[in-house]
Amino acid sequence: MFKIQHITVDCRDPYRLAEFWSIVTGWPVSDQDRPGDPEVAVEPPDATLPELLFVGVPEPKAVKNRLHLDLVPLTRTRDEEVDRLRAAGATLVDDRRGGRGRGWVVLADPEGNEFCVEASVAERS
Structure with a gap:
């Protein structure tokens, strides 16, 4: 049995994308994260739910998501x-x-x- 810790999204600008998903979900961007950080989390109000984690990568998205x-x-x-x-x-x-x-x-x-x-x-x- 596992707890899903993160749903991770590769992206070019982690903080910017985390801010967008914070608006979508109503969950806050982690107060430990700042613009320019290589990883930025959006934290759910319930600790049993996974965080949304945005991780910086150099390449742009190229194809349709396999998971959404x-x-x-x-x-x-x-x-x-x-x-x-x-x-x-x-x-x-x-x-x-x-x-x-x-x-x-x-x-x-x-x-x-x-x-x-x-x-x-x-x-x-």
């Missing part, structure tokens, strides 16, 4: 979250929204890492 996060909004609708995340710097990759709260939206973070926003908990009810 699917996010379910807790307090806003899917559409409200998509608008909020696009305003924070996410880009639209694919819109798979369907009727009655079905489907999802594929977004990319500022370095091109894809993630999905699904219907909210309330929209699923």
Whole structure:
């Protein structure tokens, strides 16, 4: 049995990407990390959840992610979250929204890492 300690993302600018994902999740960037650090963590409020760890690498992202996060909004609708995340710097990759709260939206973070926003908990009810 294991605890997942980190979900690690290779990136060009760890602090910048951590700031974006801090906005996405509402979790803070570690107070131990600073701009220019080679690794930067975004810390969940619950220690049983994995941290998001952004690690600097020299090469840019080249292909589609083999692993991505699917996010379910807790307090806003899917559409409200998509608008909020696009305003924070996410880009639209694919819109798979369907009727009655079905489907999802594929977004990319500022370095091109894809993630999905699904219907909210309330929209699923």
